[in-house]
Amino acid sequence: MNTQLFINGQFVPAKNGGTIDVLNPSNGELITKVAAAEAEDVDIAVAAAKRAFPSWAATPAAERGRLLLKLADLIEENLEELAQLESLDTGHPIRDSRRLDVPRTAVCFRYFGGIADKIEGSVIPVEQGFLNYVVREPIGVVGQIVPWNFPLMFTSWKLGPALAAGNTVVMKPSELTPLSTLKIAELIKKAGFPDGVVNVVVGYGKTAGQRLAEHEDVGKIAFTGSTLTGQSIVHSSAGNLKRVQLELGGKGANIVFDDANIDAAVNGAAWAIFHNQGQACIAGSRLVLHEAIADEFLEKFIKLAESIRLGDPLNPDTEMGPLTSEAHRDKVLSYVDIAKEQGAKILSGGKVPEDPQLRNGYYVLPTVVEAKPMDRVAQEEVFGPFVTVLRFKTDAEALEIANCTEYGLGSGLWTQNLQRAHLFARQIRTGMCWINSYKRVNPGSPFGGVGKSGYGREMGFEAIHDYTEAKSIWVNV
Numbered sequence: 001m002n003t004q005l006f007i008n009g010q011f012v013p014a015k016n017g018g019t020i021d022v023l024n025p026s027n028g029e030l031i032t033k034v035a036a037a038e039a040e041d042v043d044i045a046v047a048a049a050k051r052a053f054p055s056w057a058a059t060p061a062a063e064r065g066r067l068l069l070k071l072a073d074l075i076e077e078n079l080e081e082l083a084q085l086e087s088l089d090t091g092h093p094i095r096d097s098r099r100l101d102v103p104r105t106a107v108c109f110r111y112f113g114g115i116a117d118k119i120e121g122s123v124i125p126v127e128q129g130f131l132n133y134v135v136r137e138p139i140g141v142v143g144q145i146v147p148w149n150f151p152l153m154f155t156s157w158k159l160g161p162a163l164a165a166g167n168t169v170v171m172k173p174s175e176l177t178p179l180s181t182l183k184i185a186e187l188i189k190k191a192g193f194p195d196g197v198v199n200v201v202v203g204y205g206k207t208a209g210q211r212l213a214e215h216e217d218v219g220k221i222a223f224t225g226s227t228l229t230g231q232s233i234v235h236s237s238a239g240n241l242k243r244v245q246l247e248l249g250g251k252g253a254n255i256v257f258d259d260a261n262i263d264a265a266v267n268g269a270a271w272a273i274f275h276n277q278g279q280a281c282i283a284g285s286r287l288v289l290h291e292a293i294a295d296e297f298l299e300k301f302i303k304l305a306e307s308i309r310l311g312d313p314l315n316p317d318t319e320m321g322p323l324t325s326e327a328h329r330d331k332v333l334s335y336v337d338i339a340k341e342q343g344a345k346i347l348s349g350g351k352v353p354e355d356p357q358l359r360n361g362y363y364v365l366p367t368v369v370e371a372k373p374m375d376r377v378a379q380e381e382v383f384g385p386f387v388t389v390l391r392f393k394t395d396a397e398a399l400e401i402a403n404c405t406e407y408g409l410g411s412g413l414w415t416q417n418l419q420r421a422h423l424f425a426r427q428i429r430t431g432m433c434w435i436n437s438y439k440r441v442n443p444g445s446p447f448g449g450v451g452k453s454g455y456g457r458e459m460g461f462e463a464i465h466d467y468t469e470a471k472s473i474w475v476n477v
């Protein structure tokens with residue numbers, strides 16, 4: 001596969017010849033080297049996107065849609081290769097890459113392909129003698145900076161709405177997991193997108209990412225990643241006051257009431273935290289249990305956690321793979337020490353697996369810790385297979401625990417009392433709330449957070465609004 005930068009429709013080396021080692025997280029071995037963009041390469045990519053913009057914006061919307069639909073088809077045709085690449089590079093179990101990551105990527109591109117020619121304006125009832133209408137216009141060149149946890153799926157969340165709305169893009173994948181994005185670049189070329197409409201510059205955050213965020217010719221930065229980097233991007237982008245969209249960290253509260261269907265909640269809570277090794281911004285990383293059912297729940301939950309099969313991500317029987325990098329594995333393990341120092345109880349896991357076959361990979365056992373709401377492990381994003389259990393007695397206390405975080409991305413409620421569930425859903429301060437379910441996403445449904453989880457929304461028409469400017473036109477009739 002191509003491992004170079006994708007600029008103006010061509011795969012090219014970085015100007016200074018630099019490369020990045022891409023490692024296999026299940027054994028620490030080198031998979032390949034990819035070109036490493038620096039500021040100069042980013043400048044070239046932005047210039048290509050800028051040249052491509054006028055004709056792409058003027059391309060009939062139905063044609064933009066057709067290309068996105070074609071890309072969705074090509075993704076399905078290349079399902080196996082994409083799934084293998086994603087699992088090799090990130091450590092996602094192959095059963096998930098095949099069943100979730102690749103199909104969801106295709107579905108999302110298809111959704112935005114279908115939307116491209118349905119982006120309507122409006123006519124506003126203003127004073128007599130005037131016609132006022134509003135059209136939605138693309139912003140121009142958009143910079144997109146992506147993290148390592150779901151690199152393939154995020155290409156569709158970000159490219160889909162940006163391209164449907166008529167923007168051109170420079171995307172910077174994470175330096176840790178660039179492979180599936182480079183494969184998507186190949187498919188973009190094959191689908192027939194004009195040169196320069198999509199450019200992919202793999203590179204480090206401090207060089208390529210920062211240059212993209214500060215670039216004067218970039219009209220918007222869409223960023224998914226940590227809250228700290230998001231704050232730095234806001235500073236970098238201030239020069240030309242470009243628009244910024246931030247999808248940041250989370251500390252999702254998953255609340256189980258005393259009337260919940262316990263077996264369904266146990267399964268849902270395990271999915272909420274252990275899918276993708278807990279490396280999900282929307283992970284249900286705080287498990288908030290009513291004291292009346294907490295012991296019964298935990299007995300079942302821990303039994304389930306301890307039965308999860310860790311292993312080689314490319315083995316179809318594997319249910320949990322390694323964390324994506326060694327540094328991240330060490331960060332997750334450091335929270336076990338932090339938990340112990342603060343007097344929290346380690347109920348399960350809290351260490352690397354003993355299996356010698358997994359010794360060289362970045363594995364961590366599913367970890368269950370019981371703590372207090374203001375402990376660091378209940379406040380800071382661990383971003384691993386690490387769930388913090390908190391207990392409550394009353395609904396008011398559950399709400400207080402759920403909202404005592406600076407984040408506000410996802411939350412879950414498990415109860416058979418739907419009146420309580422709806423009332424709670426309105427009072428929880430998060431961008432998304434799941435009732436008797438967790439972590440459902442759909443390209444039509446807005447995705448994003450409040451507070452330090454960021455601002456702006458991906459998916460649905462909300463995303464189209466975030467990738468367009470409203471222009472109000474007045475006609476003296």
Ligand code: NAD
Nearest residue numbers: 146147148173174205209210225226229247248249250281
């Ligand atoms: P990160 O912030 O370290 O990196 C994200 C991206 O930003 C990478 O491409 C990186 O190279 C780039 N970057 C780093 N420093 C930069 C800088 N100074 N200027 C410009 N770009 C820079 O995040 P990560 O560790 O890759 O991902 C994990 C984080 O992402 C978690 O906090 C997680 O919650 C968050 N996340 C959020 C969402 C969401 O939708 N809200 C989704 C997935 C992940």
